[in-house]
Amino acid sequence: MAKNSSSSTTVPDTVWLGRGRHLGPEPEQDVRRNLIALASAGVLDDFRDLDPVEAARSTVLYPRDESADPGPAARRLFEARWRVDDDVMVRAQLTTYDPEARRKDSEGVTWVLAAKAERAWAAHWPSPATMFWPDSDRVAWDHDTVPGVRLRTTNHLPKDDDELRRRLRDCARDSWFIHVVVHEAMTPDVRGQQPISAFLPPSLRHRVVEHRGTPEQAQIVDYAMKRELSVRMPRGGAVVLPTAPQGPDYDADRFTVRSVFLDGSEPTELIDRVKEFAVLPRPLPADAERALTRLRQGWHLLTPDEELVHARGMVTKYAEALDAMTNSRDLYREAAEAAQAALAEVTGGDGVPRPAVPGQAKADGSPLSALTKAFGRFRDPHK
Template sequence: MPSSATDRPATSPTLWLARGRHRGPDAPATVRRTLRSLTDREIIDSHLEPSERVFEARWRVAGEVTVRARLAVDGQEWVLAAEAERPWDLRWPSPAAMFWPQDDAEADWETVLGLRLRDINPLPSDEKDLRRLLRSAARDSWAVHVVVHEAMTPDERGRRPLAALLPPGLAHRVVEHRAAPHQLRPVNWALRESGVQVPRGGAVVLPGDPAPDGWNAEDFAVRTVFLDGSEPTELLDALTRFAALPRPLPEDADAAVTALREDWHLLTLEEELARERQLVAMYAEALEAMTKSRDLYREAAERANEALAAYRDAVPPPDPGQQASPTPLQHLTRTFERLRGVTGNRRPAPHPDDGPAPE
């Protein structure tokens, strides 16, 4: 069974997170072209490349809600974190569509299994490979994996990917697996550890590891999926409900979220002024603390001087005509010096076997 969602902190409802792989020759160049094009067309408000292979962009959805997004590219792999000013609505455009061209499928590969993000992924025919793949998919905490069983081999209409029917906010976050008619038994055998089963001719949404709060296997299993070109309403509803569940932060996503929130460079004039005011307030507090520390040090020094003066007034000065008596330490030191002088002047007596003393 999936582990508890309390193992990692919960993902904020304002966040949109995804990662993938770009198989093209120059991913950063593709991102630059896309950002420039969308800025010229006023689809995004502005963009910035604060460092090599890091891109920032901001745009508005629903007319007034600002979205900030940060894409980091490492070789062929990319991680995208976006955050809106209010909880995310899956009807809003996918943040991935702001960085990658929609007619270019080079970036539509997920990183765990190397599968397509916006296309159908047939399950492998080898049962050992099938089990390995589904177990890895059931543990994935970044993408939403769904397994669809074909009751019979579909025609061209039935091979339409779910991505074309999903809300835009799910298009780059769902991995669709297809099981052939004869694969139902090995598929359910591979999924038994995850606590889910695929109904014959139906589908199931895999829970991920850890599973979201409120997840129940029966709530996300669809009895029938008609692969005849019609819209699979029940399955789309299950995917949408699953995406709305409070989910733990994906593994290794904390660095991307921290960078988005604390290392953001694409500021408006108002945000720059607010940041400067915050810095001024911080410096003022530090200066006040330093001044207070200096005053406390000065006060302590004055009190120490007063105490020393009072001590001197209380102890009478020694009489110049009276020789001060030695302290016990001085007595001991003088005794050692006398003993050392005596032993140093005494020569040892000659031993009878030593022979006569030299002339």
């Protein structure tokens, strides 16, 4: 897959995006099992399991351009459709990719998920991630593309200064997730080790990565964050990290929480800041833009009504094209007949040009004028 880069376009408010890595042995099988289970339970309206080459193939009824092709590294493409709030349709595609050649096998299979709703996304809706992946700690689908970082848990920051700065830099530049750094003023007990994602609404739960700094890392974390991201780390507090480059709507003070109690209770202020950050305009990564284009233009899982509308639209399109071809053919035939008549007039019907009659040229123009006009219709059949 291409290295992550951003365009000037922002993520639409109807869209949910995710990109991560599955470190288990059978990622596609994990997806299939989950889709089958949710479809059987009535959670999903329907789903499709597609070969990427077949999914990108263009046919007469379903013409597709190259934007529908997920690329040579794609392993499998899954589509699912479900409803939220009773009548809002959500359509989503998940594509799995082979790791890049320079990566080790242990780094797993990359996945990209794009979901689009019929109206602005609501945080209380189910997470699209768990429509495809099982919501189980035993399935390792939730690793970020940034090494050493995972959803649904707390990620302790590296002890080494260079590694710490690299981690922060990579998360801000390359990750599609929201990153939160929490500093532990003192070592928490079991309850305090619970990730804040447990308190987030469902659709945010799999968009947030939590990093933890130990009590003795207060200064080194503060220095690294100031150096790399121009934000400060309060002792015993938390920061919602900006993206890189930093967006115009990000305010470091606004997204800094001075004190977070890690006692198992809900960190209300921090949760509110995460929710607020989640609705800010975010640059649309180039890979995400391509995934959204495939979702819009390469969608296969149509409802029966959509199939009928599409078929009627294609019939109308081809009928109009045929009508245009027929009209064009008739115009050219008329021009050809006019040319033949003009040629007969010029040659007298025997193929030999007739001599000019004095005074006729002034009255009727050149003997070739009719022929010239006839051939002119070939150049512009609409005249």
